[in-house]
Amino acid sequence: xxxxxxxxxxxxxxxxxxxxxxxxxxxxxxxxxxxxxxxxxxxxxxxxxxxxxxxxxxxxxxxxxxxxxxxxxxxxxxxxxxxxxxxxxxxxxxxxxxxxxxxxxxxxxxxxxxxxxxxxxxxxxxxxxxxxxxxxxxxxxxxxxxxxxxxxxxxxxxxxxxxxxxxxxxxxxxxxxxxxxxxxxxxxxxxxxxxxxxxxxxxxxxxxxxxxxxxxxxxxxxxxxxxxxxxxxxxxxxxxxxxxxxxxxxxxxxxxxxxxxxxxxxxxxxxxxxxxxxxxxxxxxxxxxxxxxxxxxxxx
Numbered sequence: 001x002x003x004x005x006x007x008x009x010x011x012x013x014x015x016x017x018x019x020x021x022x023x024x025x026x027x028x029x030x031x032x033x034x035x036x037x038x039x040x041x042x043x044x045x046x047x048x049x050x051x052x053x054x055x056x057x058x059x060x061x062x063x064x065x066x067x068x069x070x071x072x073x074x075x076x077x078x079x080x081x082x083x084x085x086x087x088x089x090x091x092x093x094x095x096x097x098x099x100x101x102x103x104x105x106x107x108x109x110x111x112x113x114x115x116x117x118x119x120x121x122x123x124x125x126x127x128x129x130x131x132x133x134x135x136x137x138x139x140x141x142x143x144x145x146x147x148x149x150x151x152x153x154x155x156x157x158x159x160x161x162x163x164x165x166x167x168x169x170x171x172x173x174x175x176x177x178x179x180x181x182x183x184x185x186x187x188x189x190x191x192x193x194x195x196x197x198x199x200x201x202x203x204x205x206x207x208x209x210x211x212x213x214x215x216x217x218x219x220x221x222x223x224x225x226x227x228x229x230x231x232x233x234x235x236x237x238x239x240x241x242x243x244x245x246x247x248x249x250x251x252x253x254x255x256x257x258x259x260x261x262x263x264x265x266x267x268x269x270x271x272x273x274x275x276x277x278x279x280x281x282x283x284x285x286x287x288x289x290x291x292x293x294x295x296x297x298x299x300x
Contacts, residue, residue, distance in 0.1 A: 001014050001297055001298065002113075002119060002298075003113045003119050003120045003121070003298070004119075004120075004121045004122055004130055004131070004294050004298065005106075005109050005110060005113055005120065005122050005130075006106070006122060006127070006128045006130055006164070006167070007128070007130045007133060007134075007164055007167040007168050007171065008167050008190075008193070010171075011171075012171045012172065012173075015134070015137070015168070015171055015172065016172075017297070018134055018290065018293045018294060018297060019134070019137060019138050019141060019290070019293070021293035021296060021297065022134070022138050022286070022289040022290045022292065022293035023138070023289075025289050025292045025293055025296070026286070026289040029064065029289070035064070035065065036065060036066030037065050037066065037296045037300050038062065038065040038066050038067035038097075038295060038296065038299050038300060039065075039066035039067065040066070040067065041062070041065075041066075041067035041068070041097040041098070041299050042067065042068050042070065042095070042096045042097050042098075043058065043062050043067060043068070043069045043070065043096065043097065043098050043099070043100060043295070043299070044070050044072055044092055044095070044096040044098070044099045044100070045058055045059070045069055045070065045071050045072060045099075045100045045101075045102075045123070046072045046074065046077065046079075046099060046100070046101040046102070046103070047071065047072065047073055047074060047101075047102050047123075048074035048101070048102065048103040048104060049102045049103060049104065049124065051102055051123070051124075052260075052261070053260065053284060053287050054100075054102055054123045054124065054131070054287070055071065057287040057288040057291055058100055058123070058291055058295075059071070060288060061288055061291050061292040061295060062295065064292065065292060065295060065296065067097075067295075067299070070096070074103070085108055085111045085112060085115070086111060086114070086115035089111075089112045089115050089116035089120075090115055090116065090117075092116070092118075093116045093117040093118045096118060097118060097119075097299050098118050098119040098120070098121065098295070098298060098299045099112060099116065099118060099119070099120050099121065100120075100121040100122075100123045101120065101121070101122065101123055102123035102124045103124075103125055104125060104126050105125060105126065106122075106125040106126070106127035106128065108125070109122045109125055119298035119299060121291075121294060121295075121298065124160065125160065126159075126160055126223075127160055127163060127187065128160050128163050128164045128167075129160045129161055129164050129259070130164055130168075131287065131290065131291055131294065132161065132164065132259050132287065133161075133164040133165055133167075133168040134168070134290040134291075134293075134294065135283055135284075135286040135287040135289075135290040135291075136165065136168070136217070136257055136259075136283060136286075137168050137169075137172060138286045138289065138290050139255070139257065139279060139282055139283040139286050140152070140214075140215055140255065140257075142282065142286075143255055143279060144214060144215075144255075147172040147173050147174050148173060150174045150175070150214040150215065151174065151175045151176075151177065151212055151213045151214050151215075152165065152169045152174045152175070152176050152177070152213070152214070152215050152217065153176075153177045153178075153179070153209045153210050153213035153215065153216045153217065153250065154176070154177070154178050154179070154209075154217045154218070154219075155179045155180075155206060155209060155210065155216065155217070155218050155240055155241075155242055155246065155267075156179075156180060156218045156219050156220075156221060156237065156240055156267055157180060157184050157219065157220075157221060157222075157223070157233075157237070158178060158180045158184050158185040158186035158187075158202075159186075159219065159223055160223070161217075161219045161259055162178055162180070162186040162219075163186050163187050163190045165217060166178065166186060166190050166191070166194050166200060167190060167193070167194070169198075170193075170194045170197055170198035170199075170200065171197075171198075173198070174198075175198070175199040175200075175201075176194065176198070176199070176200050176201070177200075177201040177202075177203070177208070177209035177210075177213065178200070178201065178202045178203070178209060179203055179204065179205065179206045179208070179209035179210065179240065180202070180204065180240070181204055181236050181237065181240065182204055183236075184236065184237075185202055186202065206239070206240065206246060207249055210246050210247075210249040210250050211249045211250070212249075212250065212251055213249075213250040213251065213254055214250075214251055214253075214254055214255065215254060215255040215256075215257055216242055216246065216247065216250050216254055216255070216256050216257070217256075217257040217258070218240075218242045218256075218257075218258055218267045218268050219258065219259055219267065220261070220262070220263050220266070220267055221233045221234065221236075221237040221240070221263070221266060221267055222234075234266070237266075237267070240267065241266065241267060241268065241269065242256065242267065242268045242269070242272055243268075243269045243271075243272060244269070244271065244272060246272075247272060255276065255279050256268075256272060256273070256275075256276035256279065256280065257279065257280060257283050258273070258280050258283070259283075260280070260284055262280075
């Protein structure tokens with residue numbers, strides 16, 4: 001494991017190794033056990049998309065690991081003024097021990113890895129969100145004990161979250177069901193891979209996807225960069241809401257997960273969100289622990 005560009009690049013064993021280390025680091029943090037594995041290490045954090053959880057969790061994570069995180073806004077870097085990515089990363093590789101980038105195009109992340117000489121971590125692209133799904137998998141295992149025999153249901157846009165949940169869920173041996181409107185399905189290549197390697201259902205039928213689910217996941221209808229489509233998406237997705245009716249189809253002890261921020265009353269009702277707030281905010285916390293594990297794996 002040289003980089004974290006997308007979960008498809010990792011083996012199931014590598015994912016489990018990250019999750020096991022994340023559990024250990026979480027235990028140590030809860031018990032005030034120092035773990036300065038990255039003392040003196042420098043992480044550059046490039047943000048071309050704004051963030052709450054990604055910025056704070058990576059910055060705090062590096063600090064707790066004994067290293068330092070440097071915030072680099074896309075507007076402040078020469079990359080925002082036309083400097084080629086391959087030039088920027090070859091310079092930053094001389095200063096830093098690793099780069100985390102949150103951006104739009106997956107090809108930009110891949111280019112950083114191609115031309116740089118340090119580990120690259122994908123903090124989110126329009127194609128995938130591997131850091132979030134590592135935290136999601138960590139949370140599912142915390143609550144359910146293992147992944148064996150579980151059904152993971154996602155309701156909403158077949159976006160970067162759906163793409164990564166499909167890959168992460170299948171690699172961990174779960175059945176995955178995606179409910180989304182026609183025309184908003186996950187990436188075709190991701191679905192083709194999943195159908196060859198596990199049990200995937202992609203349907204517009206919410207009931208079929210949610211039935212007997214062990215975990216029900218949702219995300220906003222319009223992601224960053226899709227603001228102009230918000231009104232149209234509200235019409236298309238109006239029935240794709242995780243409400244009590246949906247939860248009545250899932251197993252009685254089903255988790256509800258959300259990568260946040262949540263638009264209550266749209267993709268999830270306030271009542272369902274609050275009934276499952278504990279696991280949703282455990283999931284948000286686990287971004288810190290899962291990413292610390294990735295940082296140790298890549299930078300130590």
